[in-house]
Amino acid sequence: QxxxxxxxxxxxxxxxxxxISCTGSISNIGAGYDVHWYQQLPGTAPKLLIYGxxxxxxxxxxxxxxSKSGTSASLAITGLQAEDEAxxxxxxxxxxxxxxxFGGGTKLTVL
Amino acid sequence: xxxxxxxxxxLVQPGGSLRLSCAASGFTFSSYAMSWVxxxxxxxxxxxxxxxxxxxxxxxxxxxKGRFTISRDNSKNTLYLQMNSLRTEDTAVYYCAKGxxxxxxxxxxxxxxxxxxxxxxx
Numbered sequence: 617q618x619x620x621x622x623x624x625x626x627x628x629x630x631x632x633x634x635x636i637s638c639t640g641s642i643s644n645i646g647a648g649y650d651v652h653w654y655q656q657l658p659g660t661a662p663k664l665l666i667y668g669x670x671x672x673x674x675x676x677x678x679x680x681x682x683s684k685s686g687t688s689a690s691l692a693i694t695g696l697q698a699e700d701e702a703x704x705x706x707x708x709x710x711x712x713x714x715x716x717x718f719g720g721g722t723k724l725t726v727l
Numbered sequence: 728x729x730x731x732x733x734x735x736x737x738l739v740q741p742g743g744s745l746r747l748s749c750a751a752s753g754f755t756f757s758s759y760a761m762s763w764v765x766x767x768x769x770x771x772x773x774x775x776x777x778x779x780x781x782x783x784x785x786x787x788x789x790x791x792k793g794r795f796t797i798s799r800d801n802s803k804n805t806l807y808l809q810m811n812s813l814r815t816e817d818t819a820v821y822y823c824a825k826g827x828x829x830x831x832x833x834x835x836x837x838x839x840x841x842x843x844x845x846x847x848x849x
Contacts, residue, residue: 618771649832649833650828650833650835652835652836654772654836656772661822661839661840661841661842662764662772662822662836662839663839664827664835664836664837664838667827667828667835667837668828668833668835673837703771705771705772707772707774707835707836709832709833709834711832713788713789714786715774715777715786715787715788715789716762716774716777716786716834717774718764718771718772718773718774719771720771721771721772
C-alpha cells in the first residue's frame with residue numbers, strides 16, 4: 617500500500633484532457649513538501665515530468681501541468697497524444713517515514 | 728549530457744550480497760545528492776536510499792535499513808549500493824538517480840540511469 621494514492625488507470629481519446637490525482641496526508645503533501653511527477657514509457661527508465669508541484673523541465677511540452685492543494689496534487693495532460701501512453705508516478709517526502717515516497721502509479725491508456 | 732550507467736546486477740541466492748555501481752558523467756558529480764530507486768517486476772517505483780553530495784548524510788527506506796549501504800566516491804564520479812542479506816523481495820531493477828532541489832526534503836530525481844537487474848532466488 618503506497619503512502620501516496622493514485623488511481624490505477626485513466627484513459628482518454630486523442631485530443632482530450634485527462635487528470636491524474638495523487639492523494640497524501642499531513643505527513644507528506646499536506647506538510648508542504650513538493651510533489652514531483654514522472655513519466656515511464658514501456659520498457660524505459662522514468663523521466664522527470666513536473667518538479668516543485670508545477671514546474672516543467674526543459675523539453676517537456678506545456679500540455680503537461682501540475683498543481684497542488686492541501687493534501688493532494690494533480691497532473692493534467694491536455695491534447696492527449698498516442699505517445700503519452702505510459703505509467704505516471706507522483707513523488708514527495710514523508711516526515712513520518714523520514715524518506716521519499718512514490719505513488720503506486722497510474723497507467724494512462726490513449727483510446 | 729547527464730549520463731548514469733549502472734552495473735553490478737545479477738543472480739544471487741537469498742542471504743547473499745551484491746554491490747551495485749553507478750558511473751556518472753556530464754555534470755559535477757560532487758555537487759549533487761544521488762539516490763537508488765528500485766522497481767520490482769510489474770510493480771511501481773520504490774525509493775531505496777539517498778546520499779548527500781559530500782557523502783556525509785545517508786538515508787534509507789525501512790525495507791533495506793541495516794542491510795544496504797549507500798556510498799560514493801566523488802574522485803571517481805561513482806555511486807555504490809552494497810546489498811547484504813538479500814531477500815527474494817529485493818528482486819527488482821535498480822535505478823541510479825541524480826537528485827535536484829534546495830531543501831533535501833523537496834528533492835526530486837531529475838536524471839535516471841538505464842537500470843540494472845537484481846534477481847534474488849535459490
